[in-house]
Structure formats: C-alpha cells, structure tokens
Amino acid sequence: AQSVTQPDIHITVSEGASLELRCNYSYGATPYLFWYVQSPGQGLQLLLKYFSGDTLVQGIKGFEAEFKRSQSSFNLRKPSVHWSDAAEYFCAVGANGQNFVFGPGTRLSVLP
Amino acid sequence: DAMVIQNPRYQVTQFGKPVTLSCSQTLNHNVMYWYQQKSSQAPKLLFHYYDKDFNNEADTPDNFQSRRPNTSFCFLDIRSPGLGDAAMYLCATSRDRSGEQFFGPGTRLTVL
Numbered sequence: 001a002q003s004v005t006q007p008d009i010h011i012t013v014s015e016g017a018s019l020e021l022r023c024n025y026s027y028g029a030t031p032y033l034f035w036y037v038q039s040p041g042q043g044l045q046l047l048l049k050y051f052s053g054d055t056l057v058q059g060i061k062g063f064e065a066e067f068k069r070s071q072s073s074f075n076l077r078k079p080s081v082h083w084s085d086a087a088e089y090f091c092a093v094g095a096n097g098q099n100f101v102f103g104p105g106t107r108l109s110v111l112p
Numbered sequence: 113d114a115m116v117i118q119n120p121r122y123q124v125t126q127f128g129k130p131v132t133l134s135c136s137q138t139l140n141h142n143v144m145y146w147y148q149q150k151s152s153q154a155p156k157l158l159f160h161y162y163d164k165d166f167n168n169e170a171d172t173p174d175n176f177q178s179r180r181p182n183t184s185f186c187f188l189d190i191r192s193p194g195l196g197d198a199a200m201y202l203c204a205t206s207r208d209r210s211g212e213q214f215f216g217p218g219t220r221l222t223v224l
Contacts, residue, residue, distance in 0.1 A: 046213075102155055
C-alpha cells in the first residue's frame with residue numbers, strides 16, 4: 001500500500017520569499033501524485049498533478065512541483081510567496097485502481 | 113461551471129439526533145467519496161461509491177451510512193451523532209479511483 005509523509009508540520013516564510021514544501025511517498029510502482037491546497041473552512045483545491053511524462057509539473061497560482069523517482073519525492077515550490085498563499089497544503093498519492101492516500105499536511109504561514 | 117455542491121455548509125445537530133449531509137455533482141463522475149476532516153488533520157476517507165458499488169473503509173464506524181440514489185447525488189447519514197463526530201465532512205468526485213479528485217466546499221457539523 002502507498003503512504004505519504006510531509007516532514008514539515010508548519011512553515012513560516014516572509015512574503016516575497018521562495019517556498020518549498022516537501023513530500024515523500026512510498027509505493028512500489030510509479031504513483032499518481034497530487035498537491036492540494038485548503039484555505040480555512042474550505043474544501044481542497046487541486047494545485048497540480050503528476051501522472052507521467054515531464055517530471056517538472058506546472059500548476060495554478062504560480063506553483064510547480066518536481067517528481068524525483070530516485071528520492072521518492074514530489075516537492076512543491078513557488079518562487080515568490082504571496083500573503084494569500086497562507087493555507088494548509090496536502091500531498092496525495094494515488095495508484096492505479098486504488099484510492100488516494102493523503103499526507104498529514106503542512107500549514108503555511110506568510111509574514112508581511 | 114461543473115462542480116461539487118454540498119448542502120448545508122453548516123449543520124448543527126444534537127447528540128444522538130440523526131443527521132443527513134448532501135452532496136451533488138455536475139461532473140458526471142463515476143466515483144463519489146465522503147471524507148471526515150478534523151481540525152489540523154488530513155481528510156480521512158469514510159467510504160466511496162464507484163458507480164453503484166459501495167466501498168466502506170474498514171475503520172469507518174457503523175454509525176456512518178451512505179446512499180447514492182443516482183449518479184449526481186450522494187448522501188452521508190450519521191445515525192446517532194456523538195460529540196466525536198463533530199468535524200468537516202468533505203465530498204469529492206473523480207472519473208476513476210486513481211484520478212484527480214474534485215472537492216466540494218465541505219459541511220461543518222457541530223454536535224451539541
């Protein structure tokens with residue numbers, strides 16, 4: 001069965017600084033990988049996804065993520081964070097025919 | 113726009129009083145999911161429907177039931193809510209089990 005870890009429970013960055021949120025997964029084959037964002041009291045919104053092909057994936061709101069098979073990672077990045085990016089971020093892993101497994105989430109705070 | 117709709121957004125019930133949460137979708141997706149999310153935690157899958165096939169997670173309490181009368185609608189019934197059932201309940205849909213999931217805004221359940 002697949003599993004997901006997000007090592008950072010809470011990250012604080014200054015507005016305009018770069019951001020990297022870490023995600024590591026465990027799965028025997030190539031997984032389907034997702035990043036979701038959740039603002040307080042809201043549902044989850046898909047930022048980006050990786051199924052196959054180019055390992056650098058572009059998403060919405062200026063986010064990108066890179067799939068590194070050798071490191072079993074799918075880290076999320078943004079070159080310049082905006083105050084509106086403060087939210088909870090979830091990495092998720094899917095596998096063919098199986099349900100998602102969500103990571104525990106990373107809460108992002110943005111300092112003005 | 114195609115979307116996932118959850119009603120109501122906020123639900124207050126009394127301890128032990130049955131409650132039903134509603135989810136509808138205009139995406140015509142095969143799979144509908146119900147998740148429970150408690151504060152600062154990842155969503156926890158309760159069950160899902162693949163078309164008419166119901167799939168219950170092993171650790172979902174018997175107190176939680178679901179109905180999917182047609183492709184568009186899915187209901188979550190909590191037969192005897194306890195204080196521990198207070199949470200955000202998220203509905204999601206996907207075309208197939210391992211594809212990206214589209215989430216509704218959630219229903220915040222309060223148990224008095």
